[in-house]
Amino acid sequence: MKTNRLSQTLTDALNAQMTKEAHASQIYLSYGAWASSKGFGGVANFLFRHAQEERNHMMKVLEYILRRGGEVVVIAIPAPPDHPATLYECFESVFTHEVGNTKSIHSLVKMSFQEEDWATWNFLQWFVKEQVEEETFAMNLLDKFRIAGGTKVSGETLYELDKDLGKTNGEAISAQKVTAEKP
Numbered sequence: 001m002k003t004n005r006l007s008q009t010l011t012d013a014l015n016a017q018m019t020k021e022a023h024a025s026q027i028y029l030s031y032g033a034w035a036s037s038k039g040f041g042g043v044a045n046f047l048f049r050h051a052q053e054e055r056n057h058m059m060k061v062l063e064y065i066l067r068r069g070g071e072v073v074v075i076a077i078p079a080p081p082d083h084p085a086t087l088y089e090c091f092e093s094v095f096t097h098e099v100g101n102t103k104s105i106h107s108l109v110k111m112s113f114q115e116e117d118w119a120t121w122n123f124l125q126w127f128v129k130e131q132v133e134e135e136t137f138a139m140n141l142l143d144k145f146r147i148a149g150g151t152k153v154s155g156e157t158l159y160e161l162d163k164d165l166g167k168t169n170g171e172a173i174s175a176q177k178v179t180a181e182k183p
């Protein structure tokens, strides 16, 4: 008896989303290593924690596909982009990436709605909320930079921002209870 409760279209799209979350994790990992090599330990710490959060998102999608009887297909993760030139560019890129991910989640929501797959629609609402929080967080970071002088930010201010971020939890509220073991 066929037990797969997901359409092939949604299974493929969810598998693609899983890879996108893994890709996001690699981007944060790569940016974190770059920030650390530039002496921004606080930023690096924040980005490394976020890399883990993205991995948890990946696990959440993977678990869902399995739970609905779908087939999980793990493929190669694309390489992260080149290192940013500045911290400002780093956070601009983080924001752009999150906006792209929001679009991808929204297109999944639309697909599930069109298919009247309400379980998947419901599952995706967690991600819709999460993306609002992640975008807000990235926007706030950029605002901090703009207030501090944008690309002309002083070394002293960068030092303070780095210290600040080292202390920031950084995780969206909805992601705080999610772990790789318990997606």
Ligand code: FEO
Pocket: 021, 024, 053, 054, 057, 098, 101, 134
């Ligand atoms: Fe998994 Fe940053 O979205």
